[in-house]
Amino acid sequence: MQLQQRINAFSKLGDFLSQFTKKGIQKKDDIEYNELFFDGFNHQIKLAEEYNGWFTKENILYSLENWSNLLINKLLSDWLVKYNFNNIESKKVAVIMAGNIPLVGFHDFISVLLSGHNVLVKQSSNDKHLLPYLAKYLEHVEPEFKGSITFTEDKLNGFDGVIATGSNNTARYFEYYFKGKPSIIRKNRNSVAVLSGNESEEDLKNLSEDIFRYYGLGCRNVSKLFVPIDYNFDDFFRAMYDWNPIINKAKYANNYDYNKAVYLMSEFNLLENGFLMLKEDESYASPIATLFYETYNRKEQLYQKIKADSELIQCIVADGFIENEIPFGDTQNPSLKDYADNVDTIEFLLKI
Numbered sequence: 001m002q003l004q005q006r007i008n009a010f011s012k013l014g015d016f017l018s019q020f021t022k023k024g025i026q027k028k029d030d031i032e033y034n035e036l037f038f039d040g041f042n043h044q045i046k047l048a049e050e051y052n053g054w055f056t057k058e059n060i061l062y063s064l065e066n067w068s069n070l071l072i073n074k075l076l077s078d079w080l081v082k083y084n085f086n087n088i089e090s091k092k093v094a095v096i097m098a099g100n101i102p103l104v105g106f107h108d109f110i111s112v113l114l115s116g117h118n119v120l121v122k123q124s125s126n127d128k129h130l131l132p133y134l135a136k137y138l139e140h141v142e143p144e145f146k147g148s149i150t151f152t153e154d155k156l157n158g159f160d161g162v163i164a165t166g167s168n169n170t171a172r173y174f175e176y177y178f179k180g181k182p183s184i185i186r187k188n189r190n191s192v193a194v195l196s197g198n199e200s201e202e203d204l205k206n207l208s209e210d211i212f213r214y215y216g217l218g219c220r221n222v223s224k225l226f227v228p229i230d231y232n233f234d235d236f237f238r239a240m241y242d243w244n245p246i247i248n249k250a251k252y253a254n255n256y257d258y259n260k261a262v263y264l265m266s267e268f269n270l271l272e273n274g275f276l277m278l279k280e281d282e283s284y285a286s287p288i289a290t291l292f293y294e295t296y297n298r299k300e301q302l303y304q305k306i307k308a309d310s311e312l313i314q315c316i317v318a319d320g321f322i323e324n325e326i327p328f329g330d331t332q333n334p335s336l337k338d339y340a341d342n343v344d345t346i347e348f349l350l351k352i
Helices: 003-017 034-051 057-070 073-080 106-114 130-141 168-177 201-216 234-248 250-265 299-308 345-350
Strands: 092-096 118-122 149-151 161-165 183-186 190-194 222-228 270-272 277-280 290-296 313-317
Touching: 003 034, 003 057, 003 073, 003 106, 003 130, 034 057, 034 130, 057 201, 092 106, 106 118, 106 130, 106 161, 106 345, 130 149, 161 168, 161 345, 168 183, 190 201, 190 299, 201 222, 201 234, 234 250, 250 270, 250 277, 290 299
Parallel strands: 092 118, 092 161, 118 149, 161 183, 190 222, 190 313, 222 290, 277 290
Antiparallel strands: 270 277
8 A cells, every 4th residue: 555545545534524613523524434434423423422521522523623633644644754664674563552531542543543553552541432433434445554553452472663651660660571572661650830020921831731630640731830839820720710620520629629638638838729729849740629839039040850751751731941842732732743752753663
């Protein structure tokens, strides 16, 4: 199968996904195999929501809309144009996926297939409904994908390379288990925002999207703030207010109540507004419903600290602070070229 065939197939998948957006679900007349797949995928969305309490319909549709905006022929072609796919020998690549947010492993999935390899997928039990159905759609719009996509719940065997995403603990297991195989093994990372105190109301409202989308469960969610000494959080809390209905989500509220009780019993100083707690802490990984913060005096010192801790950080949200920073509100809208942990997945796949 030629590269353009693969691109065309994913572009058609993008067209199919364009029916599922944040504004709602609306069936279109010009989508290939829609009569066969539309109602079934709608049912898979409901199953995903019922099975995983963190996967609300709103968040699932948010993810689907983002992918529909990326799976466009021109964007896919522009992404892949710099790579040389000539004479690639097809291998079997295992992809072990996390399950913290909907379709979190989809970029690895499409990278393997677009590179001309076969993919062996081991999904998280928390996110097992959406991807297999989309894989079936792919096989219908491009029959040559049949036999290239395998899902398993068993022990992985017969693969030539692996991409595995998990926690720091599972990463140690992966490194041992997959030693001797070409691999990308991802560990815990978190995202941070650097505030100057001069942010506009719009900047801070956009930042709230980076904090609360997917309940803060993604590695691209901001879990820590760096703020100037004597920073006044009043404007920050006002900008967060539109997200106050999040406390009505039972799983989120339970985490909020539990963590607040732990902090109060430990006599930590907290700032909170009824649905978000701010705690001064040097760590990067904050619990659900909590945002850590750390103060800085000089930007140069903070710059050096963030550089030194780069392996712990996925995204840096800021305005004019550091190279490769992300604008406020954009962490959950990565481009196809935004590789997790800054490891070029396509380059890795071409060298297996």
